[in-house]
Structure formats: C-alpha cells, structure tokens
Amino acid sequence: KNQVEQSPQSLIILEGKNCTLQCNYTVSPFSNLRWYKQDTGRGPVSLTIMTFSENTKSNRRYTATLDADTKQSSLHITASQLSDSASYICVVSDRGSTLGRLYFGRGTQLTVWP
Amino acid sequence: EADIYQTPRYLVIGTGKKITLECSQTMGHDKMYWYQQDPGMELHLIHYSYGVNSTEKGDLSSESTVSRIRTEHFPLTLESARPSHTSQYLCASSESHQGSYEQYFGPGTRLTVT
Numbered sequence: 062k063n064q065v066e067q068s069p070q071s072l073i074i075l076e077g078k079n080c081t082l083q084c085n086y087t088v089s090p091f092s093n094l095r096w097y098k099q100d101t102g103r104g105p106v107s108l109t110i111m112t113f114s115e116n117t118k119s120n121r122r123y124t125a126t127l128d129a130d131t132k133q134s135s136l137h138i139t140a141s142q143l144s145d146s147a148s149y150i151c152v153v154s155d156r157g158s159t160l161g162r163l164y165f166g167r168g169t170q171l172t173v174w175p
Numbered sequence: 176e177a178d179i180y181q182t183p184r185y186l187v188i189g190t191g192k193k194i195t196l197e198c199s200q201t202m203g204h205d206k207m208y209w210y211q212q213d214p215g216m217e218l219h220l221i222h223y224s225y226g227v228n229s230t231e232k233g234d235l236s237s238e239s240t241v242s243r244i245r246t247e248h249f250p251l252t253l254e255s256a257r258p259s260h261t262s263q264y265l266c267a268s269s270e271s272h273q274g275s276y277e278q279y280f281g282p283g284t285r286l287t288v289t
Contacts, residue, residue: 107277150217163220165219168215
C-alpha cells in the first residue's frame with residue numbers, strides 16, 4: 062500500500078534554532094517527492110521538489126534531502142523565524158498513471174516561539 | 176503566489192441546502208483537482224479533471240459533483256449538505272505534461288454544515 066509517514070507529528074522550537082522534519086514513504090514506482098508549507102487556513106505552497114536522481118535541494122533556509130534507496134526524506138529549516146510556524150507536508154508522486162497520483166503525509170505542525 | 180482562486184473562503188450552512196464551491200485559475204492549466212482535508216489529517220483527492228468536459232472521481236468517495244465547462248473553472252457542488260460534509264476543500268491545478276509538474280493550490284474553502 063502506498064503510504065507517506067511523517068515525524069514528528071508536532072514540534073515546538075525557539076526562534077533562531079534549526080530543526081529537521083522526517084518523511085518515510087512506500088510509494089512505488091516513485092516519481093518525485095515534494096515538501097509543501099501550509100499556513101493555517103491556507104492552501105499548501107511548494108518548497109522543494111526532488112526526483113529520483115536528486116539527493117539534496119535548497120530553497121532559502123529550507124534544505125530537503127532524499128534517499129531513494131531507504132525511501133526517506135528530511136526537511137531541514139535553518140535559523141527559524143516566527144513565520145515558519147505552519148504545517149509541513151511531505152508529498153510523493155508515483156509514475157504509474159498519467160495523472161501522477163500524489164500521496165500526502167499528515168504533516169508536521171511546527172510552532173516557532175519568540 | 177499562484178493564480179488560483181476559491182470562493183467563498185468560509186461558508187456556514189444548514190443541513191439540506193445546495194451549495195457550490197467555486198474554483199478558478201488563470202494559468203491555463205489543463206489539469207484541476209479537488210481535495211478534502213480534515214484538521215490534522217492528510218489531503219484526500221475527491222475529484223480531478225484532465226481538461227474541458229473531463230471529470231473523474233478521486234480516491235475518497237464523495238457525494239459532491241464537479242463540472243468542467245471552461246478550462247479555467249472547476250466548481251464543486253453538493254446537492255444536499257450534511258454535517259458529515261464539514262471539512263476544508265482545496266482546489267489545485269497543474270500543467271498537463273508528464274514529469275515533475277507542480278500542483279498549485281488555492282486558499283481553500285472552510286465548509287461548516289450545521
């Protein structure tokens with residue numbers, strides 16, 4: 062069964078600190094993995110997208126890694142800011158259909174305190 | 176910021192009423208999607224469309240219906256709202272080509288059925 066599991070479920074850190082969010086998946090055949098940021102009451106916004114051959118990608122203070130062999134990904138946030146408080150969702154796409162079906166994790170709810 | 180819009184943003188309505196959630200995008204994308212998301216849970220695909228006059232049901236069974244008469248417009252209709260329909264509904268769109276396509280999400284409609 063195609064699944065995406067994220068940990069931790071929630072995380073509280075102080076402003077300026079770094080943190081790492083984890084994602085494990087069983088989606089096959091794999092096409093790509095993306096991390097989205099979803100603010101409360103808003104739609105998800107893409108942070109990074111990685112294909113099978115990419116093992117790291119950065120976007121400002123966000124760095125995503127991908128290990129396609131172990132089917133694991135992480136999202137590292139550097140020097141956190143209050144505006145980083147949001148849900149971070151790991152999404153994996155398969156290539157078994159023309160739709161490119163997306164499988165969503167439940168997200169990690171990050172809270173950054175001043 | 177993606178050019179995809181949803182109205183209304185919030186809707187509180189009584190049981191048995193007919194409602195239509197609007198979704199429009201100005202990016203010329205062929206593919207459009209409707210997702211349902213409950214608090215703390217993953218997004219579930221309920222409808223999608225490859226293009227005009229094409230609609231399909233998603234993974235999650237839904238009593239809602241959709242139509243795609245124009246490329247930019249993908250409304251979702253509930254003929255008779257029930258409390259079990261209370262949820263957040265997210266619309267998304269993407270380009271039609273294969274590969275690492277991006278899905279752009281609207282801000283969502285928070286529906287409460289009393």
